[in-house]
Amino acid sequence: MITPAELNRIVEVLVGRDKSFASVVERYGMPPLWTREPGFSTLLHIILEQQVSLASAKTAFDRLCATIGHPPTPAKFLTLDDVQLRTIGFSRQKTRYGRELSRAIMDGRLDLDMLASADDDRVREELTKLPGIGNWTVDVYLLLALQRPDAFPSTDLALLISVQRLKKLKARPTPLQFEAMAEKWRPYRAGAARLLWHAYLSERAAKRTVRGN
Secondary structure (H helix, E strand, C coil): CCCHHHHHHHHHHHHHHCCHHHHHHHHHCCCCCCCCCCCHHHHHHHHHCCCCCHHHHHHHHHHHHHHHCCCCCHHHHCCCCHHHHHHHCCCHHHHHHHHHHHHHHHCCCCCHHHHCCCCHHHHHHHHCCCCCCCHHHHHHHHHHHCCCCCCCCCCCHHHHHHHHHHHCCCCCCCHHHHHHHHHHHCCCHHHHHHHHHHHHHHHHHHHHHHHHC
16 A cells, blocks of 8 residues: 555656656645555445546535535445435436445445455456446545555556646647557656646646636
């Protein structure tokens, strides 16, 4: 797992390998560590974040917690019917994904505690057995909840936009192109992802401030 001190060291290594990261640190400072507690609650929250804004996902997650308590548990999630979940903000697909995840945990098919000590490939193998959990969801869980140093969600839209801006590319790279670009950041691609997210979010915040003035 990455500690704040380890993240500082990783950023120094990445800046040494890729000078474009130096401009991120110089302009916005060190990236946050960004951690989430491993377990059902975080995995469900990441499912809510699929293909929607972080703000709308957080709104739905907060409504869920207000309805069944924080942190939500598989047993409590399964007490909610379709209408309740739709009102909270779950689509029909995400309702199914949440229920399948809950059932898998409750019947023992998925042991999230075990995944904390499993290697990245085993984590991916176990989680992608469930509907609605693909590589992006696994990569974000590995990066934020399990704090794996080389986790890298190459299909993440914010990362793709950020690297295009940082590298001044004419076109946004494809995920495959992005993965090739990221080879020189191994085994610290999670640090590179944090730097790119940091740049993306900082630029958005700066634009909001300018519009507010």
